[in-house]
Amino acid sequence: EPEVTQTPSHQVTQMGQEVILRCVPISNHLYFYWYRQILGQKVEFLVSFYNNEISEKSEIFDDQFSVERPDGSNFTLKIRSTKLEDSAMYFCASSQEIQETQYFGPGTRLLVL
Amino acid sequence: RKEVEQDPGPFNVPEGATVAFNCTYSNSASQSFFWYRQDCRKEPKLLMSVYSSGNEDGRFTAQLNRASQYISLLIRDSKLSDSATYLCVVNSLKAAGNKLTFGGGTRVLVKP
Numbered sequence: 001e002p003e004v005t006q007t008p009s010h011q012v013t014q015m016g017q018e019v020i021l022r023c024v025p026i027s028n029h030l031y032f033y034w035y036r037q038i039l040g041q042k043v044e045f046l047v048s049f050y051n052n053e054i055s056e057k058s059e060i061f062d063d064q065f066s067v068e069r070p071d072g073s074n075f076t077l078k079i080r081s082t083k084l085e086d087s088a089m090y091f092c093a094s095s096q097e098i099q100e101t102q103y104f105g106p107g108t109r110l111l112v113l
Numbered sequence: 114r115k116e117v118e119q120d121p122g123p124f125n126v127p128e129g130a131t132v133a134f135n136c137t138y139s140n141s142a143s144q145s146f147f148w149y150r151q152d153c154r155k156e157p158k159l160l161m162s163v164y165s166s167g168n169e170d171g172r173f174t175a176q177l178n179r180a181s182q183y184i185s186l187l188i189r190d191s192k193l194s195d196s197a198t199y200l201c202v203v204n205s206l207k208a209a210g211n212k213l214t215f216g217g218g219t220r221v222l223v224k225p
Contacts, residue, residue, distance in 0.1 A: 031211055043157060043200065043215040056212055091156055098211045099145065099204075104156040 002026045004105035006092050012111045013082055021077045021108045023092030032075045033093040033102060034067065036060070043091065049075065050098075082112045114139045117216035119201050126191045126223045133187040134219045136201030145204035146177055148186050150197045151218065157200055160186075191223045 005024045013019050025032050034046040047057040049067055066078045075094075079086055089109050093102040119136040126132045138146075146163035161168065163175040163184050174187040184201055201216035 033211070033213075035213070035215075042217040043151075043213075045212045045214065048211055058212075089154075093213075095211065101147075101159050101162070102211070102213060104158070106156050109154075 004092055004094055004103055006090075006105040006108050008108060009106065010109045010111075012113065015084055015112055016081050019079050019082055019110065021079075021090050021092075021110070023075045023077070023105055024073050025075055025092065025094030026096075026103060027073070029094035029096050029103075031055075031095045031098055031100075031102075032067075032069070033095075034077045035091045035093060035104075036088040037091065037107075038085075038088045046077070046090075079110075082110075084112050086110060087112045115216075116140060116214045117201055117203050119216035119219045121217055122220040122222075124219065124221045126188075126195075126221060128191055128193060128223055128225050130191050131187065131189050132191060132221060133185060134199070134221075135183050135185045136216050136219075137181075137183045138201075138203045138214075139182070140203065140205050140214075141182065143182075143203045143205050146175075146184050147202040147204070147213075148173075148175055148184075149200040149202050149215075151200055152197050157202075157215075160199070188221070191221075193223050193225065196221060196223045 032049045037043045048055045089107045091107045092105040095102045148160040149157040150160045151157045167176045172189045176185045198218040
């Protein structure tokens with residue numbers, strides 16, 4: 001069964017450093033998403049991406065965040081200058097069509113020290 | 114008011130029993146509704162979509178009440194493996210966006 005994959009599974013970084021989280025969506029999916037979940041809290045939407053551009057973003061997704069689809073398979077989330085409060089589990093998701101089910105990757109656990 | 118609100122639980126359920134819980138949503142324009150399951154430190158996994166007419170998938174039954182803006186999930190004949198956090202999820206479809214809004218989850222613990 002096709003699945004969304006994410007790398008790395010864990011990332012530890014120093015405050016102020018840049019991190020890039022990588023995702024490989026399901027191959028025939030056209031819509032891509034990033035969500036995050038701070039420990040003990042609910043899953044929160046960050047951004048959706050379609051046709052090589054952002055289609056919607058939340059207020060969390062400020063200028064420190066960016067997304068890119070650098071090639072035909074990868075979908076990345078970059079945090080330019082990490083803050084302590086960026087520590088969370090980051091989930092990538094994809095869907096085939098806009099109204100279709102979103103399938104989630106296993107997540108990257110980011111710890112900012 | 115929270116966009117999607119759930120009783121956090123935990124619901125302690127004897128194995129084989131039935132458990133039911135609800136969630137409420139605030140946005141009347143919401144179009145799609147789902148129950149996802151999340152195991153500890155894992156990704157959310159779709160359990161079932163929720164349709165206006167109500168739907169059943171094996172031991173799981175979901176209901177949607179648009180007038181009162183709530184969604185319910187019922188689990189029959191609970192198994193130990195049903196222990197998880199159940200996430201109520203709402204999709205307010207926009208022209209280009211497809212944002213899922215999650216509730217905080219209801220924790221279910223099935224005990225022998």
